[in-house]
Amino acid sequence: MRLRSWLFLSLGIVLALLTGIALNGVAQRSGERAAAAPLEVETILVASTDVPARTVLQGSMLASREFPKALVPAGAIASEAEAAGQTTLATIPSGAPILRGQLVAADGKSGASLTLDPGSVLVSFPTNDPLTAGGFVSAGDRVDILATVTTGAGENPKRTQTIVQNLEVRQVIGPTKEQPQRATALTFIVDHQTALVLKYLRDSAATIDLAVRSRAEPDNSTTRSVDITYLVQTFGIAR
Template structure:
């Protein structure tokens, strides 16, 4: 009986040892395979947020760090050199470990027009728009905002005989930069929503990176005496809004009101 029990424990010990050896071999083999796979995955350096960073913050070295990451996990526009992100302003909040993207950074809009330091996207041209509308004058806009341009133009043969019409001319434009009087912003400071750190009303120009054809359209609207107003889009709004031009006949048809006789006669004469 004792001999049988001894054989049982001996066989059991051998089986346990064999199982443990098999599992150890399997684990080591899997680790070797994983290491080989990792060596085959291309990696690159990328700049990430070293801590949570609010939107509209001037980035410092304490906000950033460089890590090696697989290329397949890097988003478009990932910043590879930490110097390319220093002293830039964040347009969105960044969380710890998030890869810094160039399209979410802008240069401080506190530079004179002769020393603009932003990058123009390939195939685009930069055009300056004077801050003539109320949104611009109040300092409600900042670099990175998405906007539409509403324009009222005279559609007649001349300014005196024509009829005013309002159109949504260019949609989903991104403000590339805002030209402000030159001031100093300390590193790590959070700038005001207009990107300047100053009181509103000091905007000198809004800069847009446009397709060449859109730049020609905007120039024509300016040169023809068009009245331009800027409307702000939601940050996640990219869709194209289908709109109709608005003029006096459109308003009459929509709201069903009568035009005074003197105004109707003037409109009839203008249309001849």
């Protein structure tokens, strides 16, 4: 029995050695095939520095980089001549590929109007509401404009309503070290009629607050205006 056990053990060791030798040979052949087939690359343009939106591209902002061909994004530009002189529609981070969809031919011009669709305008909305003042509103947030307005004379002339909904904050303007007295304001891109509504609210001395919306709530909500009568009837306030 002992001799038989040794025979089986020896046979197992020999088989293990043969398997290891075979696998090593396969690995070597695979490595040789991989070395024989070099990775295909393609040279494209990337931003050599952070490029803000609405910037006219200059050669100093561009660099050529080799990318694996399979990873080159659609619309990537390879020639500096094709990109130089065009205007960026959005911020391009340093090292990011330059894509045709990020640029617009504007005859070397820059400015906010290059990023606006027809029928849209960029507006500034000064505000001192608590959320903005507290730093809770940032570019990219979507907000609703709540306003309390005086609707006439009488015992209960004030009404509060959600006036405009789902506005995307493009930029938060505020005091800086160089301009400590600069007023706080939000910028929005809206249609012409909404621009007039926002201006009227500013000029009418309405009491205005913002409500930050959930990113998961893209649709407008139906609300009722609130006055003292609504509060009394809804919450049973004694008068």
